[in-house]
Amino acid sequence: MYFLMNISQISAFQAVMTSASLSDAAKKLGRTQPAVSAAIKTLEDQLGLQLFDRQGRKLVPVPEAHYLLTEADAILSQLSRVRQTMRSLVDGQTGNLSVAAMPGPVSVLFPRFIATQIKGDAGITVSILARSSNQIAELARAQNIDFGFADAPQNTEAQTLYDAEFIAADCxxxxxxxxxxxxxxxxxxxxxxxxxxxxxxxxxxxxxxxxxxxxxxxxxxxxxxxxxxxxxxxxxxxxxxxxxxxxxxxxxxxxxxxxxxxxxxxxxxxxxIRYRYAIIAPRYRPASVLANKMRDAWRQEVMTLLSDVGSDPRMET
The missing domain is CATH 3.40.190.290 (D-Maltodextrin-Binding Protein; domain 2)
Structure with missing residues (x-):
């Protein structure tokens, strides 16, 4: 029957069931009392069931209403969890991250950066792959990672399935x-x-x-x-x-x-003597907010690390 009900009606019903009066329920919802009454009436009409006995201005729930309250609580709790998860996804505070880095950076610098960025957030899971630069390019071409860090690819013709940002600095x-x-x-x-x-x-x-x-x-x-x-x-x-x-x-x-x-x-x-690195991202794998956030932060981290050693880092095309 739930497909007949909308969230506004369920919220109004829960508020009435858990409030001392209809006016208290309206205040809790930030709605007018007539609007809450109309939502309850529409819900009853759609269900084909009277949920409250009208005793003057009081609404007295019938036994079936208590069953519906249990279901309404479950529905609204699940909706609240979904909202919280989506907010976390939008903020890049939760989600799955799959990344790869070439030997060298993957031993210390790259995982240290990832660990610092997630700050122990239990909502983020990370997969870090240690691969050669050619293997990272292959993973990106197969759309199997969120992004990778590698030596700049030599074969530019193979870059039709991924995008690459290049950073060059002195040896x-x-x-x-x-x-x-x-x-x-x-x-x-x-x-x-x-x-x-x-x-x-x-x-x-x-x-x-x-x-x-x-x-x-x-x-x-x-x-x-x-x-x-x-x-x-x-x-x-x-x-x-x-x-x-x-x-x-x-x-x-x-x-x-x-x-x-x-x-x-x-x-x-x-x-x-310039050395060229590449941050490689699959072209046809939709990037999450978390992946974009991490990739942008890693680019900045690399530029900072290279500047700190005086290697004159620059972004290249």
């Missing part, structure tokens, strides 16, 4: 703390000629750019160790076995690591 040189170059204020690529280096894998855009820059200056880039990310390479730098030209977020990680900085020095480079 730095990491040297062992006792290395002669650690005493320099600024290091040039010529200082790294034939120096043992830790680097990303040969097919990575950053490594290809470095190789091109060394060749253009007739310098030798001598690979001592290569890895998918810079974090393992830092162990070799810390052990005094090589230097490495790091992306700036790895520099943030080094400075955050504390104990490792006792064995590693970070120096600016004379040549401007």
């Amino acid at each position: 730095f040189l990491a040297t062992p703390a006792d290395h002669p170059l650690a005493a320099r204020d600024v290091v040039s690529l010529s200082d790294l000629d034939d120096e043992p280096m830790g680097c990303l894998q040969a097919n990575h855009a950053h490594q290809q750019d470095l190789q091109d820059m060394f060749r253009a200056r007739d310098l030798t880039f001598r690979t001592m160790v290569e890895s998918q990310t810079f974090l393992p390479i830092l162990q070799f730098v810390s052990a005094g076995q090589c230097c490495a030209i790091l992306d700036p977020l790895t520099v943030v990680h080094v400075k955050t690591a504390g104990a490792m900085t006792e064995h590693i020095q970070v120096r600016p480079l004379a040549e401007k």
Whole structure:
């Protein structure tokens, strides 16, 4: 029978049942007394049942009205919960968030940011995936994540199913703390000629750019160790076995690591070597308020972190 009733009628009925008088019910609802009386009369007509005996100005509920009150309480309580949930969704205080980040940021910086943003809110559940940059792009193309953080994609033709925002910033040189170059204020690529280096894998855009820059200056880039990310390479730098030209977020990680900085020095480079990151979002997956809020906050967080280390971050197209 509930499909015959509207919320206004149910609210009026509940107010009359839980108030001392019709006028008290009207005040509780912020409505006029005739409007409440009309709502009750219409409800009775639709139900085909008299809910109250009229005794002068008093409305005395019949036994069936007490049953209806139990149902009305349940309906209005559920409606209140729905309203609260929707308000939380609008405010980005509840919901599900599915995100991905490349190795490196996903180890400390990215989850630390997410944890700070949700502030232990029990209304938010988070899924954080650690994936390579190519895998993050694939997840975005499949519309399977809310957003991801990765190296800037090299294949621009594949970006028809996702949108990407690009952030570029200056790279730095990491040297062992006792290395002669650690005493320099600024290091040039010529200082790294034939120096043992830790680097990303040969097919990575950053490594290809470095190789091109060394060749253009007739310098030798001598690979001592290569890895998918810079974090393992830092162990070799810390052990005094090589230097490495790091992306700036790895520099943030080094400075955050504390104990490792006792064995590693970070120096600016004379040549401007830009590293490009991307915040990737599926184009055809509707973004929740929570996802938009987190993505915007992460963009600002990245810009702040990069600015703090003096890497001159800029948004690019």
